[in-house]
Amino acid sequence: MKVRNTILKITASAAAAGALTWLTVLGGASSVPDAAIPATQSAAGEGPGFAIEDGAYPNAEKILAEQKIKLKSGNGHIQLTECTGAPELMQIFSHENEKVCFQVTGDKGYLSLEIPAVFGVKGNNYSAQVDMSVGSEEKTFTIDKNSWTAVGETADDQGRDFMLLEIRTSK
Known part of the structure; x- marks a missing residue:
């Protein structure tokens, strides 16, 4: 019975964490303070984020x-x-x-x-x-x-x- 309660607690915690993640991703309310969420920046003004072949001869x-x-x-x-x-x-x-x-x-x-x-x-x-x-x-x-x-x-x-x-x- 004790093992069953432990499994239920772990499952409930995992479900809560998953729901919190989905709310954060979808822009919903979160109990996590804004300071704890890493800031992101738009790459649109920075140019492409991948390699572009410029045709320069290697070496x-x-x-x-x-x-x-x-x-x-x-x-x-x-x-x-x-x-x-x-x-x-x-x-x-x-x-x-x-x-x-x-x-x-x-x-x-x-x-x-x-x-x-x-x-x-x-x-x-x-x-x-x-x-x-x-x-x-x-x-x-x-x-x-x-x-x-x-x-x-x-x-x-x-x-x-x-x-x-x-x-x-x-x-």
Whole structure:
């Protein structure tokens, strides 16, 4: 009989606590003082409470310091990788960095970057274009699939050093 009374008391306490919680959640009266209820704030004016992909290239500062390649942003389908000679890699040749390689994935790729003094690109099995600049002049070069394309200095009748600014790829 004593066990039964204890169970009833526990059940009644739990039910009361549950009812109090529901009243608080629904905005009803509560016997809990306002000071004991944690304050909440609206997140509406603070911006989103979740991560938003901004397109910034991961570890860009470290790559710039170590390899002198400024990777700005992209859609994630053109990634800097080790040059292994694999035919699926896009290879960029420059006087500053010698050879820089990129793995291309997906249907469309985009990468904003800066590599100075680029003079050649070896394409892969993607259609590709590169945007380059020299001074205030900008030029777009179409890259041949799976072969070498002269760009920048080697395609310029004045032999000027061009900066690689963008790579765009599509299947």
